Amino acid sequence: MDLGIKNKVALLTGASSGLGFASAEVLLQEGAKVAICSRNAAKVEAAVQRLKERASNPEQVFGMVADYNDAAQATAFVKATQEKFGSIDILVCSSGGPAPGTATQFEAAQYQQAMQNNCLSFIDLTLSLVPAMRGKKWGRIVYITSSAAVQPVPSLVLSNVARTSLHAFAKSLSVEIAHDSVTVNCVMPGKLNTDRIMDLVRISAGKRGATLQEEMSQDFSKIPAGRYGQPRELGTLVGFLCSDCASYITGSAIAVDGGAIAGLR
Ligand SMILES: NC(=O)c1ccc[n+]([C@@H]2O[C@H](COP(=O)([O-])OP(=O)(O)OC[C@H]3O[C@@H](n4cnc5c(N)ncnc54)[C@H](OP(=O)(O)O)[C@@H]3O)[C@@H](O)[C@H]2O)c1
Structure with a gap:
């Protein structure tokens, strides 16, 4: 199947390893230009190298050290990507996971930090990219969240709280911008x-x-x-949701969990 995203520009956060990296691999394989970031320079360099080795055109890969929680660094990453590839068509937000722990174990400050790390930074980034996507009448936004968004994990309360908020934002945004052919979806890993x-x-x-x-x-x-699961089993779904083929899928939250979430949703 031709996913119809050749030369589209994809910006991915938290993508030097894990699920973000697997998503970058799939998008690149489908002909998109991919820009990845993470905080650790050696990891970014190694990830860029691996992507370039697998690319039919290594020029389609760009990586930069940036902490998405730092507004200035996130903006610099966006700007550098636009300078290298042009305006951004696809946003995939992956993240570092919050600390494990139960509901009474943390104070408000730690909840706030998790909200920043797993929700608010991505709202900021999204709002900075949405106007151009709407202007072009084409855009794809995918948040890699967690099955905790629909089935809270007792030992991962910070994740439970932050992911549900991001899902609420994604759903609200999807309704507002669907008319401009910009889709917004969440992908929920179980255990990969x-x-x-x-x-x-x-x-x-x-x-x-x-x-x-x-x-x-x-x-x-x-x-x-x-x-x-293997990271690639989630990356392929992200690739599909970012494709032209997925133009009528928006406001959805799709699990990649080997069937682990109980219930019908
Ligand atoms: N794997 C699963 O089965 C699973 C299940 C449920 C939920 N999730 C969630 O899905 C997301 C991705 O999971 P994963 O398994 O791929 O995690 P991972 O293996 O820990 O990878 C996280 C990536 O994000 C980067 N990163 C972390 N904090 C960052 C920041 N502030 N700015 C920029 N980059 C940052 C890391 O690189 P640097 O260290 O270089 O920054 C790394 O490349 C996480 O939120 C995780 O909690 C995963």
Whole structure:
């Protein structure tokens, strides 16, 4: 299937590894120009290198060190991408995950920090890009969030709170700009094999005094697919949602969870 995004310009946050990187790979493979950022220079450099090696045209890859929580750095990333590739058609927001913990464990300041990291920074970034997308009558916005947005995880309260807010924003925005052919969707990972998920598994195994293998086996028993997903299994959905083919999908939240979310939604 031709996704119809050749030479579209995609800007991805938190994309030097994990789900953001997997999404960048798919978009690049489909012919888009991709700009990625993260905070760690070595990670950005390695990710750009890997993407260039796989690209039919390495010129379609751009990477920059930027912390999306720092407004000046986020703006500089947008500006550098526009200078390199032209105006931005596709925005994919991936993020660092918030600290694990339960509802009574954190103070308001930590909730605020999680809101900034997993919601408010992306609202800011989105609002800076939406006018140009509306002007062009074409745009795609995808937020990589969490299954916690629809099925709160008791040990991940900061995620539960921040993701639901971003989903509420995405839905509201989608209604407002659908008429201009700009779509807004959320993709909800369940458990996919990335650094983030392995960090959480390690923490959880440590608390229970279990081995990594025991902890993973317990996880697998709760996932109908019986395994963690691979980042690419989410990246392909992001690629599709960013495509011309997905022009009538907006305001949706789609899980990539191996069937783990209970209920019909
Ligand atoms: N993997 C899963 O199964 C799963 C499940 C549920 C929810 N999620 C959520 O999905 C999102 C992505 O998950 P992941 O597994 O891909 O995480 P990951 O493996 O930890 O990757 C996160 C990426 O974001 C970058 N990053 C973190 N903070 C940043 C910042 N302030 N500015 C710019 N870049 C930043 C990291 O690079 P630097 O360190 O260089 O900045 C890294 O490239 C997270 O919010 C996570 O909580 C994931």
